Amino acid sequence: MKSPMAVSDRGQGPYLRRFGPVERTIHALVIVSFLGLVLTGVPLRFAYAPWAAPLMKALGGPGSAGFVHRVCAAITFGYFFLHLLRVTWTLFHTDDKKSIVWGPNSMVPQPKDLRDVIGMFRWFFGRGPQPKFDRFSYMEKFDYWAVFWGVAIIGGSGLLLWFPTFFARFLPGWLFNVATIVHGDEALLALGFIFTIHFFNVHLRPGKFPVDLVIFTGRARAEYFEEEHPLEYERNVREGRLEGLAAEAPSRATYLWSMTLGFGALAVGVFLIVLVLYALVS
């Protein structure tokens, strides 16, 4: 049989669950809103680039582009508070409260993450084996906190610029200057990071190319876990938890919309980063 295109469906072993429906939905919302925000934001930030005016015209002008930008911002605030709510809810309803801030299932950086960074650089230079990652690698934690910080910073500065006369009732106007710088630069950091580093780490590097659908379908084969999250896999084997994680192979419909969203987002992202790089070097 021909090997499946997505890395999460390749190899041997049964399907195991990695992400639940809420995480999958939030990530899909992140993709759609982020692409919408970048698409409608870059023509302003790079207004001087030759592609900016045609793109803005295609978007229907600053009025409709601004509307799309604000709708996507509302989606962003929506998933941000949904996530905060979920973390708070878990905090009150789980017996193992410590696992939220410490241990393999926590997003909080641990000493192991620092050891893994050093281990990876040693491995890059052939000075040691590749570190084994647990449920979340330091790169995935960085992605998580980058979005967390990014939404707070870009969202906060964006709100200031969305309702300037309201905020001017109690804040000085020069904050709008600060907000403009912060909003644009943090957005440039976000899009530059997602469309190059995140794309490479998660989808495009040899071994994973061309796409990893685990965040969309929520599941991957056992061999995928052995490669990408060996510590988590070994622990689950040791503690006999594989049964509980077993999942059906993704249905044809799930596979199709996951491929569409995955490749669609990759294509739009690469298109946008090419535009931005062109504007930056010209």
Next chain:
Amino acid sequence: MGALVALLGAAILGLVPAAPASAQRATGVVECRNCHANRDFLVGKAATLKGDSALYITDSLLHDSKHATLSCTSCHPAFAGGYPHRDTSVVAVPCQSCHEKEGADYARSVHAPDAATGGSAPSCVTCHGAHHVLAAADPRSPTYPLNVAGLCGGCHANAKIIGTYFGAPDQAQARNAVPQYYKTVHGIAMTKAGLVVSATCNDCHGSHLILLPDSAQSTINRVNIARTCGRCHAGVLATFDSSSHGQALRSGARTPTGHSAPVCIDCHPAHQLVSASDPVWFRGVVKECGACHEEEYGTYFETYHGQVTELGFGITAKCSDCHTAHAMLPATDPKSSVYPTNLVATCAQCHPQANANFVKYQPHGDPRNRARYPLLFWTWLFMTTLLVSVFAFFGVHTLLWLGRLTLNRLHGRPLNGHPERPGKEGQS
């Protein structure tokens, strides 16, 4: 052209003395018309000059003109001796003997020397006609406002004529001046709306005293432009005169980079006048302001106002929306739209809820100017450091990772292997 007609006429008239010596003497209109209103008599006598028309002067033509009360010899004194026309050396029409001011003005104009030496430049009759001379207010007159552009365009839109007088860089501009005029607000008002009070060629360039712009007396010399436009746009002229630009123009002040004060045509190019809502125009004006106000120009485009303008949409504030179009004054002048106590009103034009806090916004804030905007500088430095650090770290991380994976693949090792211990075992 008129001079040409007159000179050619003289050459032909030179043939006339061959007529019978027994011809009568004639001195008045009645006597002139015996021959010159008789087409049959004139047939063949001026064959080289577009038929007989040059010599054929009907009564109706003369009686309909402003010169109906004059006699032929008022304008053709050389023929006062009657027929046969003995002294035919001077047939040029001395219009200036009556029209003194116009004659004197014309004599100093750019057209006069060329016309005198037989060039293509117009003389009196070129524009006013020879015998059927009509008042400029007469719609049939070539000098009637609706007809002027066509009259001037007869020569100025003619590539051959313009080519003999203008060098390569100015030629296209000179040749396109009239066709472009028709597309300007002035030209559209004149031709489409039939608005005779709109400006046509002579309103800006003058009628008789037409001078090149580098001449101090020229109506289109930079120093005189505001007066010229102000003849119609009187309200704008008064505002402009009291503005920083108007004051600088009078004092002759220049910017450190050598620019003199802007005049009307710097923002409103005379032959490309378009509506103020046209992106081509407002983008051009902002650029024009930026030619001197370089720093403000650069920082403007880092704001939302400037970015939307740059994209060609006129919905955000442009220079004139805050600084006014013609009454711009320094922020230190209490009459200025950007004087601190006037800012709320100025910003409220677009932001109705603007208050004292709101106008603390810096529309030209420059993060690279640490002395003036320390807070913006530190914000910018923090963000730049953050971006450079993240991209530097993960850029190196990604490239090294790609390198390790490529090496492993080239050496046939598993992707997560390494040279010392090829295989899948790792450390925890």
